[in-house]
Amino acid sequence: MIGRKEFVDRFGGIVEHSPFIAERAFDAGTVTEPLTAASVHAALVGAFRAASHEERLGVLRAHPDLAGRLAIAGELTEDSKKEQAGAGLDRLTPEEHRRFTELNDAYQARFGFxxxxxxxxxxxxxxxxxxxxxxxxxxxxxxxxxxxxxxRIVRLRLDALLPEA
Structure with a gap:
């Protein structure tokens, strides 16, 4: 059986900068073996949904802007960097970058994440x-x-790490 430290070390970064989700999933006893993308996803999502509104808001706020300042500075997590590059966000035209910046600013001002x-x-x-x-x-x-x-991001990240069954 996987231990708490090993589980958190392995899956604590799946939910962007929010290892407490993996900790709570493990502590709730919802982690079952064999570890599959589906079983770990269910455990992590259960812990995420059980978190308070403020805690979930904190998870949202831990995510980077798309094609934003962190991407330009090269400070994205490895997962975020790969995901944004896969969508071509590292190859925007100046006009597209301007539009993403405008939308990021408007969205952040409206929603706070x-x-x-x-x-x-x-x-x-x-x-x-x-x-x-x-x-x-x-x-x-x-x-x-x-x-x-x-x-959905959690599931996609787990699909890349774990077998389905």
Whole structure:
């Protein structure tokens, strides 16, 4: 059986800068072996959903802006860097970069956390379209959407690490 430290060491970074989610998943006894993408996802998502609103907001705020300042400074986590590069966000035209910056600023001002989207399988045009649509959501709608996207990102990251069954 995997121990708490090993579990947190291995999966503590899956939810962006929020190892407390892995700690709580383990402590809740929801981690089952064999470790599969589905079982670890269920454990992590259960802990995420059980977190307070403020704690989930903290998880959202731990995510980087898309094509934002951290990306330019080279300070993204390795997962975020790969995900953004896979969607072409490291190859924006100056006009696209300006538009992402405008949307990041407007979104952050409106919702108080960065725009979060699981970028795998999307290109920069898909992401801009979603960004432009979602910036008009209500606070409640966008909080729920962003949380659902965090859960999707967690699954995609686990799919890359673990077998399905």
């Amino acid at each position: 960065p725009f979060i989207i699981a970028v795998k399988g999307l290109d920069r045009h898909d992401i801009l379209t979603a960004f432009e649509k979602r910036v008009g959501n209500t606070q409640e709608e966008e909080f729920a959407t962003a949380c659902a996207q965090v859960e």
